[in-house]
Amino acid sequence: MSATPESKAAVTELTGGPIDELQWRGLIAQSTDEQALRSVMAAGPITYYCGFDPTAPSLHIGNLVQLLTMRRIQEAGHLPLGLVGGATGLIGDPRMSGERVLNSTDTVAEWVDRIRTQVEKYLDFDGRFAARIVNNLDWTAPLSAIDFLRDIGKHFRMGRMLGKETVSARLNSDDGLSFTEFSYQILQGMDFLELNKRYGCVLQTGGNDQWGNLTSGTELIRKVTGNEVHALATPLITKADGTKFGKTESGTVWLDPALTSPYAFYQFWINSDDRDVDRYLKVFTFRDAEGLAELAEATAGRPHAREAQRALAGDVTTLVHGQAATDQVIAASGALFGRGEIAAVDEPTLTAALSEAGLTDITGPLPTIVELLQISGLASSGSDARRTIAEGGANINNQRISDPDHVPDVGDLLAGGLLVLRRGKRTVAGVRLRS
Template sequence: MSTILEDLEYRGLLFQITDRDELEKLLAKQSVSLYVGFDPTADSLHIGSLIPILTLRRFQLAGHKPIAVVGGATGLIGDPSGRKSERTLNAPDVVQGWTEKIKRQLSAFIDFETEENPGIVVNNLDWSAPMTVIEFLRDIGKNFSVNTMLSRESVAARLESGISFTEFSYMLLQSNDFLELFRRHDCVLQIGGSDQWGNIVGGIDLIRRVAGAQAYGLTVPLVTKSDGTKFGKTESGAVWLDADKTSPYQFYQFWLNTGDDDVVRFLKYFTFLSREQIEELAHEVETNPGARKAQRVLAEEVTTLVHGKAETHRAIHLSNVLFSGDIEGLTVSELEDVFQGVPSTVVTSDHQRDIVSLLLTSGACPSKRQAREDITSGAISVNGYKVGDVERIFSSADMIGGQYLVIRRGKKKYFLLKFQ
């Protein structure tokens, strides 16, 4: 069996690490407490947070004790890492509400019931809020060199455009989190994205100076796509873990649409499949890419991790419905979910409900002549049924929920009409 660090290395998840040999010995000898921090900058985490979340879970499965820190304090300040300008400071009650939502989201990935190494979720506001400014400056700030802080990438990248003292102090707050977790939970390992390296090293130095103890840091890579486009973004925006912001169907479709150049890497990053299973799927990508088996496995595995088996099965069913064109049994909410992003038109007039006019209104056909040709050739379906009559007129009784017509031209082109 490979060690946890060897497994992370195979998966491409080991980006930076301090004292690897010593950490590997420690992990092999005992159950270690480790943490990842998540700042509440919105009311949900997005898929960019999945790698550190799942890394916590990998460590727990390997026998270690995971701590998820929700940044009720650091979320009020703003992390300068990866930004060109200052964050907008959110109101304390807003951040508190987001903190509670994110704590519930994290609870889906960490096992709190296991007797040997139960995980915990904590809020760094619990120890940051009681600290006075004088205590913060004397007990924490005194241990940091401004020269060293200026050299950290997260700060150095902002010097030209400007950085406030508030965001400049973020590193001290995060470092204090590591120290507090060391004191309260014997936490000796912090994990974060590669943009957190300077903050992690700051915490390690603080523990060494204040407690005279050894701590460790490990970063995972920030995810990029091979085609240069930003990972985790779609035409409609970010892909969220909250089902109310990104539906399980949309979530499933995001992973299903992964390109061949990325799918094996994402299987390593985002699933718990074994090395043998991943290598088998990699072979499928090389020898039979058209089957897209690796993409289907990736979509099913990640959607199940985030939304559960029932929602994954529903997402697969809706995908099959879209592929087959058999949409008659869809509810209005399912139809709106499945056809989000499809060219859509709102129809407010009761006139011109004949099929030719509807093809022109929807944009499915550019002219009446083309519309008639497509109808007579059998290329047009409405709500899953072939339309061969160029004189066909539709009423509300023909519509899904009394308001929707889905036009399908050929095998893959869909157009949505909503009648008001």
């Protein structure tokens, strides 16, 4: 059920080196001794890990960077440990924005299951470099407070802990910082130590914002075992316009199709800025340098074709939601944004497209365009709807409507009793008349 079977086949022997690969893809923000890491990796398969905390019912596209980084390293011939934070999720990583509200243990347990399933999708559990899923609750829960303080706590120095960027920022904020969140870095450090003991894990990867937590583990291992282990941080993914990556008007772009529909997911990627798309292709797809050069050329020479955006959206959607969902979404997007006659689109495609975009069932006589815009959620109020119409931004079945009192005719209904409403260039919604 993995999205790229051909890349699975690539999991064979040690190759040139994942570090070079990660580097040209722009995936290394900082690392511990890189030369040492290179030679360790060249000497044979290593075991590495990356953790995912259950802070939500699903992972999001920010986590995808980590998942794919793990995957790339596995394909280069190393053994991944996917860690789900059953324990750390109960504590909460300190954020700049203030103290977290603790989630109930039941909630966290449920999210752990969901997230484990998601992580599993991106790793290969067969063959010589088979992945393994671990849960830090397994070694954290049995630990007594006394053992924790004596065996682990003794290795952590307050000065070092207080110096962490987020910790000091929080201490200086009005919110302050609870002991609970302050302890988080110890737990994460402990994970690395535990995985080092159990599986010989020598590398932790993570986002650059996790750097403090990553090094917390490398330092703990050095103190306890005297061994040098490594940490590798991926950069924060940015957008050329300066806004936050991974958000849309409706919020976070989740990996769970129930939270972000495959259609919305695909639309997110296809709307990528020209200035960002090449970088995203490197980070989020498995295309090689040659393929990316071609796409970069396409963006420069034939920007209107949007080849790079299509490639990006297609690849990532396939990776996350599978080929079938992607085919459907591409057909849907084509139907809604295509130049062709919308009435020519077959009913299943149209229904699927509108379901993805947002479909509302109505009964009774057909309402006016003003009401339709409100019912479908395209306009927030009657005034808003009228304004849009006056501005020439309201369309039914790709026909501009300029009369606010316009009522669509039964003859306007497409197959299945559907009407395609569009506000402006790219906001589409459907209404279906149920008799």
